[in-house]
Amino acid sequence: MAKxxxxxxxxxxxxxxxxxxxxxxxxVMLMYAQGEYLFAIxxxxxxxxxxxxxxxxxxxxxxxxxxxxxxxxxxxxxxLVCTIAIAFTNYSSTNQLTFERAQQVLLQSQYQSGEGxxxxxxxxxxxxxxxxxxxxxxxxxxxxxxxxxxxxxxxTLSASATPPSGExxxxxxITQNRQALGQLTAVLPNGSQVRMSSLRQFSGTQPLYALxxxxxxxxxxxxKVWYPNNASxxxxxxxxxxxxxxxxxxxxxxxxxxxxNFLRVFTDQGIQxxxxxxxxxxxxFSALTVxxxxxxxxxxxCLMQWEALKGRAVYRLLLILPYAVPAFISILIFKGLFNxxxxxxNIMLAxxxxxxxxxxxxxxxxxxxxxxxxxxxxxxxxxILCMGMLKAIPEDLYxxxxxxxATPRQNFFxxxxxxxxxxxxxxxxxxxxxxxxxxVLIQLLTNGGPDRLGTTTPxxxxxxxxxxxxxxxxxxxxxxxxxLAAAIATLIFLLVGALAILNLKxxxxxxx
Numbered sequence: 001m002a003k004x005x006x007x008x009x010x011x012x013x014x015x016x017x018x019x020x021x022x023x024x025x026x027x028v029m030l031m032y033a034q035g036e037y038l039f040a041i042x043x044x045x046x047x048x049x050x051x052x053x054x055x056x057x058x059x060x061x062x063x064x065x066x067x068x069x070x071x072x073x074x075x076x077x078x079x080l081v082c083t084i085a086i087a088f089t090n091y092s093s094t095n096q097l098t099f100e101r102a103q104q105v106l107l108q109s110q111y112q113s114g115e116g117x118x119x120x121x122x123x124x125x126x127x128x129x130x131x132x133x134x135x136x137x138x139x140x141x142x143x144x145x146x147x148x149x150x151x152x153x154x155x156t157l158s159a160s161a162t163p164p165s166g167e168x169x170x171x172x173x174i175t176q177n178r179q180a181l182g183q184l185t186a187v188l189p190n191g192s193q194v195r196m197s198s199l200r201q202f203s204g205t206q207p208l209y210a211l212x213x214x215x216x217x218x219x220x221x222x223x224k225v226w227y228p229n230n231a232s233x234x235x236x237x238x239x240x241x242x243x244x245x246x247x248x249x250x251x252x253x254x255x256x257x258x259x260x261n262f263l264r265v266f267t268d269q270g271i272q273x274x275x276x277x278x279x280x281x282x283x284x285f286s287a288l289t290v291x292x293x294x295x296x297x298x299x300x301x302c303l304m305q306w307e308a309l310k311g312r313a314v315y316r317l318l319l320i321l322p323y324a325v326p327a328f329i330s331i332l333i334f335k336g337l338f339n340x341x342x343x344x345x346n347i348m349l350a351x352x353x354x355x356x357x358x359x360x361x362x363x364x365x366x367x368x369x370x371x372x373x374x375x376x377x378x379x380x381x382x383x384i385l386c387m388g389m390l391k392a393i394p395e396d397l398y399x400x401x402x403x404x405x406a407t408p409r410q411n412f413f414x415x416x417x418x419x420x421x422x423x424x425x426x427x428x429x430x431x432x433x434x435x436x437x438x439x440v441l442i443q444l445l446t447n448g449g450p451d452r453l454g455t456t457t458p459x460x461x462x463x464x465x466x467x468x469x470x471x472x473x474x475x476x477x478x479x480x481x482x483x484l485a486a487a488i489a490t491l492i493f494l495l496v497g498a499l500a501i502l503n504l505k506x507x508x509x510x511x512x
Contacts, residue, residue: 086486093480095252102253114204121169147180261487270456286435297382323380363461442467
């Protein structure tokens with residue numbers, strides 16, 4: 001017979017499972033209702049897998065692994081798959097909508113097809129009266145009505161010799177209730193309908209486009225026929241010989257374009273040249289940062305282990321401070337220190353040597369500044385690691401070398417460095433991968449500048465691949481090109497993975 005405590009435990013377990021299931025099911029329904037079908041499917045798969053694991057005794061061992069696997073799938077694999085999927089589309093600021101939604105937006109376009117009437121609003125307690133005035137001094141007045149921004153309203157107006165009594169509403173009232181006024185349809189005595197066309201006017205409006213066969217749109221004003229071009233993701237007209245013209249309707253829609261974004265990276269000279277240059281600069285920046293941070297950190301760690309040094313605790317505290325201060329604060333401080341006109345660094349250099357380097361306009365100086373700042377930010381971490389590893393080196397080695405008459409320099413290169421570099425190698429590879437994507441430093445310190453000239457996409461001399469991708473996605477002059485940015489992000493993922501594997505193989509480490 002089961003114990004009461006066991007029964008309560010099982011009841012509580014099933015209650016928690018039921019609550020989680022109901023909450024997740026509600027989220028799935030909400031995402032489905034919003035049209036986020038992919039997110040709904042992923043959530044449903046994770047929910048089903050979780051229920052299968054946590055409700056069965058035979059899968060109890062997976063309960064400890066599943067949260068980590070689900071988190072990796074949701075926050076790592078799923079964004080990666082979405083990024084790769086976007087790379088094969090024309091998704092951009094001009095092509096964000098689905099075909100159905102873009103067509104719906106175009107069909108909602110209106111044009112003025114009749115006489116315009118100046119309108120006014122007159123208060124009647126909690127209600128309002130709409131008055132229209134034509135060019136021939138004709139007045140049309142509605143019955144009192146209330147604003148309803150969430151539903152269409154039809155008002156039947158009657159002719160009037162004089163405007164309604166009372167004081168007209170100010171423009172501020174019209175602006176505040178613009179959405180509700182946009183829902184009004186005023187029917188005049190002759191049967192014609194007018195709608196709000198501006199903040200001071202009602203006019204007769206009609207849909208601009210008519211939907212025909214093959215999803216084509218016909219412009220009622222000009223008679224032009226627009227056809228959906230699934231190669232470009234726009235409605236376009238055709239020339240006399242049946243070729244696509246350069247005329248496009250906005251907004252466009254998202255279509256699959258295959259490998260075009262990847263081919264652009266390697267064939268468009270305005271993208272290829274900055275991409276290759278930025279790629280090699282990214283490798284050089286990452287490698288130099290790793291070498292300098294390890295070198296500075298290791299030397300300082302050795303000094304902190306020197307027993308003859310007085311006040312080591314104070315020095316250790318001061319040297320670790322850059323690691324304790326948030327990186328973005330340090331970066332902004334350095335941005336002020338390196339200011340060409342008012343920065344303390346240029347003031348000191350001008351006083352001592354009579355030079356004022358152009359830290360933010362000269363490509364070489366800007367890159368040097370980046371490496372200096374990044375070394376300052378990164379050496380404390382390497383110093384702390386080396387200080388811990390130095391404790392693991394047996395003192396017998398140094399005692400034996402002292403008997404052989406070795407100098408401190410020989411001890412460092414023949415004992416300390418070989419014994420530290422091997423355990424540091426995985427951390428150096430991780431540091432290389434981190435600096436390969438060090439977006440925060442570039443964005444806050446230089447924003448990729450100085451800019452390169454003659455490029456199709458925005459690119460700078462200090463851009464890393466990750467910041468170059470961000471600028472394509474959000475700063476493109478011809479529109480935010482998310483598809484191209486996703487293609488470059490996919491290439492970055494492949495490059496970083498390939499470089500990590502090469503580094504691991506070069507150090508003869510097994511990948512498990």
